[in-house]
Amino acid sequence: MKKWTTLVLAALMLVGIVSCAAADTLSYTVFQQGDDVPNPVEAYEVSGVIRYWQDMFDIDMEWQIPPQGSEAEQMNLMLGTGDYTDIMDMSFNTESLSTLCDDGSIYDLTPYLDTLMPNYKAYLDANPDVKSALFDDTGRIYLVAIVQENPKQWGGLVYCRDILETMTGGNVAFPSGSEQPATIEDWEYMLDLMTQYFKAAGMTDYAGLILPATGYFSTGELISGFGIGGTDYVKADGTVGFGIAEDNFYNYLVKMKEWYEKGYIYADFASRSQDLFYLPNTALTYGGAAGVWFGLVQQLGGTMSLPEYGLNMNVLPIGAPADTANGVTAPIGTYLAATRATTNSGWAISTACSQEKLERILPALDWFFTPEGAATRSMGLSAEQGAANYEEYGEKGCPNGARENGSILWTAEMNTNTELGQYEFSQNRLPGLVVDYATRTCELSADGVDYTALGHQTWTQFGNSAVYPYVVAFTPDEMETVNRLSTNLQDYAHPMIVNFIMGREELTPESFAAYQQKLHDLGLDEYLTIKQAALDRFNARAAK
Amino acid sequence: MIEKMTKSRAVFCAVNYALMTLFGVLCLIPLWHVLMASVSDPRLLMASSGIIAWPLGTPTLEGYRIVLSNSAVIEGYGNTLIYVAVNAVAGTLLTAIAGYLVSRKNFRLAKPLTAFIMFTMIFNGGLIPTYMVIRSLGIINTRLAIILPALMNAYYIIVMKSAFEQLPAAYEESAKLDGAGPARILFQILLPLIKPTVVVIIMFSVIGQWNSWYPASIYLPRVRDKWPLQLIMRSLLIQNDVSKLLTSSSEANHVVNMTGNLVKYCVTVVGTLPILVAYPFAQRYFVTGITLGGVKG
Numbered sequence: 055m056k057k058w059t060t061l062v063l064a065a066l067m068l069v070g071i072v073s074c075a076a077a078d079t080l081s082y083t084v085f086q087q088g089d090d091v092p093n094p095v096e097a098y099e100v101s102g103v104i105r106y107w108q109d110m111f112d113i114d115m116e117w118q119i120p121p122q123g124s125e126a127e128q129m130n131l132m133l134g135t136g137d138y139t140d141i142m143d144m145s146f147n148t149e150s151l152s153t154l155c156d157d158g159s160i161y162d163l164t165p166y167l168d169t170l171m172p173n174y175k176a177y178l179d180a181n182p183d184v185k186s187a188l189f190d191d192t193g194r195i196y197l198v199a200i201v202q203e204n205p206k207q208w209g210g211l212v213y214c215r216d217i218l219e220t221m222t223g224g225n226v227a228f229p230s231g232s233e234q235p236a237t238i239e240d241w242e243y244m245l246d247l248m249t250q251y252f253k254a255a256g257m258t259d260y261a262g263l264i265l266p267a268t269g270y271f272s273t274g275e276l277i278s279g280f281g282i283g284g285t286d287y288v289k290a291d292g293t294v295g296f297g298i299a300e301d302n303f304y305n306y307l308v309k310m311k312e313w314y315e316k317g318y319i320y321a322d323f324a325s326r327s328q329d330l331f332y333l334p335n336t337a338l339t340y341g342g343a344a345g346v347w348f349g350l351v352q353q354l355g356g357t358m359s360l361p362e363y364g365l366n367m368n369v370l371p372i373g374a375p376a377d378t379a380n381g382v383t384a385p386i387g388t389y390l391a392a393t394r395a396t397t398n399s400g401w402a403i404s405t406a407c408s409q410e411k412l413e414r415i416l417p418a419l420d421w422f423f424t425p426e427g428a429a430t431r432s433m434g435l436s437a438e439q440g441a442a443n444y445e446e447y448g449e450k451g452c453p454n455g456a457r458e459n460g461s462i463l464w465t466a467e468m469n470t471n472t473e474l475g476q477y478e479f480s481q482n483r484l485p486g487l488v489v490d491y492a493t494r495t496c497e498l499s500a501d502g503v504d505y506t507a508l509g510h511q512t513w514t515q516f517g518n519s520a521v522y523p524y525v526v527a528f529t530p531d532e533m534e535t536v537n538r539l540s541t542n543l544q545d546y547a548h549p550m551i552v553n554f555i556m557g558r559e560e561l562t563p564e565s566f567a568a569y570q571q572k573l574h575d576l577g578l579d580e581y582l583t584i585k586q587a588a589l590d591r592f593n594a595r596a597a598k
Numbered sequence: 599m600i601e602k603m604t605k606s607r608a609v610f611c612a613v614n615y616a617l618m619t620l621f622g623v624l625c626l627i628p629l630w631h632v633l634m635a636s637v638s639d640p641r642l643l644m645a646s647s648g649i650i651a652w653p654l655g656t657p658t659l660e661g662y663r664i665v666l667s668n669s670a671v672i673e674g675y676g677n678t679l680i681y682v683a684v685n686a687v688a689g690t691l692l693t694a695i696a697g698y699l700v701s702r703k704n705f706r707l708a709k710p711l712t713a714f715i716m717f718t719m720i721f722n723g724g725l726i727p728t729y730m731v732i733r734s735l736g737i738i739n740t741r742l743a744i745i746l747p748a749l750m751n752a753y754y755i756i757v758m759k760s761a762f763e764q765l766p767a768a769y770e771e772s773a774k775l776d777g778a779g780p781a782r783i784l785f786q787i788l789l790p791l792i793k794p795t796v797v798v799i800i801m802f803s804v805i806g807q808w809n810s811w812y813p814a815s816i817y818l819p820r821v822r823d824k825w826p827l828q829l830i831m832r833s834l835l836i837q838n839d840v841s842k843l844l845t846s847s848s849e850a851n852h853v854v855n856m857t858g859n860l861v862k863y864c865v866t867v868v869g870t871l872p873i874l875v876a877y878p879f880a881q882r883y884f885v886t887g888i889t890l891g892g893v894k895g
Contacts, residue, residue, distance in 0.1 A: 116820075118819050118820050119822070120815070120819060121811075121814075121815045121825070121829055121832065121833050122832070122833040122834075122836035123832060123833070123836040124815040124816075127815075127816075128815070128816075128819060131725065131726065131729060131816065134726045135726055135729055135730060135733070137733065336644050336645065337645055337646060337647035340641070340644040340645035341645035341646075342645075360641060360642075360645075363642075
């Protein structure tokens, strides 16, 4: 009898312990986009990093991945019906975070920074640019953000060097004496050779330079060589400018008109309004019938070649040309990927999450801002972290596949597991610090060139001081006015710009002055005043 | 009667045939383009513009391999077949009952019910209220969320009602005299008489459900294993949009995935081929089926 009683008591105890342990694990539902991950649920569930992280903090994630293309609608539906998941990826949120918080949809995380997220707080304090991007005007923060330590520029102007080599027999000599085209004169030399090449090849549909359908890059490429930005930009004195209304824009238009008449610019550029600016007319670019366009880092080098069809392309990055004839010695800095964090990139905690769960998840997310956590989320598990315990690391040849202790080199798992989209998830989806990693051997092309570095260096050589940060926050009223004025201004300006370039509209100092006046009449001054005020508030937050 | 072929009639017929042939070719060109693109060399496809008459480069089935090796596609086919079958059978049955009911002249509520049904054709609750109804029924993330709302379609009920109204009352009266009840009259006497209409409604239901992805995207957010084929196909299409593939990573080592462009075409073929094949078999019923309900005698 005594034995049986002992056995029963022991069994009860065991059950108790097991149930206590089970109850200790907290489950979280996560609304997480997975648009660039082939099998998102599987990818997130089998990820060694995620499992390691969950084990460490006794938490369990239940992923709700919206169908591709329906993310924004799902997000709105969730917010509209109050059917929140515990954690929400805010990539597709269009509502202001402070409004969501005031409406009782998400938590204000500010009170928890000191106690539950010391590493996140320390990082924010040490990085004013990130802080100003994530805090609102009232000093509140709502997001555990994805923060890029050193974002790489993903695209910019590119040119086909191989055409120049072919046309000069390898003796490319730019008028400025530079190795790469650096001035308007250099570009004219280059575009002339390219046009000759296409004509000699008997091509009827070709493009020396592909301009967007609006006639200029609103992000500032090319136009920055004329000392102005595309639309919004910050001048040297800190004031906000509207590039296509500035005096120097006249010089740009004159030059583009001249190039268009000479056949340097793609004749049909104005009709390609459906093309993405970073992916213009692929029939021309991939068909070897384009000389200069806005390209992507993936297109650099010989990746676009078709040797079996005699097409050997050598695509190189190129900076904007300085309009030296009009006194511009160097382009202004307008590279795009300078923003390290935004309020659309990270996780918010919804009010569906209980206080107990909130207090567990915040320290867990804070871990991704520690050196170890940041390296792990970005590069995968190390052997010391027990990578061998996680299936996919074993499959990839663990322990050799695991990250070396303390290293920020990529693991074999991260290198090879593109099918599961681990790369995209770790880089672009999981909150925390994305560490700046060393170049991997596999990043080098067959010719041994690190094109990621080359592209970044070329496209960012003039800095980003002229970029109007797109994380600048507006009040709802300001936003409404800015959107309305922006639409009016661009609806008028874009056809005019195209007409100026194509010669359909007379381009003289007088006609350009009339064009500028019309922009002012359409509310340009009010537009710039609002933009300036928002920028000033943004800068003030960074200074606090 | 054999119509005499006059000169003018011959010209008319020739022009008619020519125009119809041209129209047919115009309809076929996009299908042919997609089919040829789906077996083309992906790199050459990237550099092509205009209509593709023949496969570019060496024909390849790589795109189909990628699409069909995705287990979700097979799962999606299974789910779609379930939704299509249940909707076609149960939906048509319920539509027939509803159509029969509102077509009876001696049924007092026929007119108010018809008006009620018509009202839903013009006005609906909108996305969020509908979602909240489905949620309050407790069927979010279940197959019922797809099946139940699609069972009744106001337009089909009206078509069915009109078809029943075309039939002479004598059929029903004779059946009643022979002792048949309403169910027997409906299923054994009247329904066989409006077979073309029934076939058209079945076909419409099948096509509607086959192409349906939106309700699943709303009501099945957490159960991907219950997603219909079209939702999976749509996801694959968007995922393989070349613009996304090119910008999904900022790293040069993430070379352009040319097959993504190819996959888009393969997804289109895989998603539409079964229904394209099935369509002609029901075609002969279409004109009869639709006009049967639309002509007043």
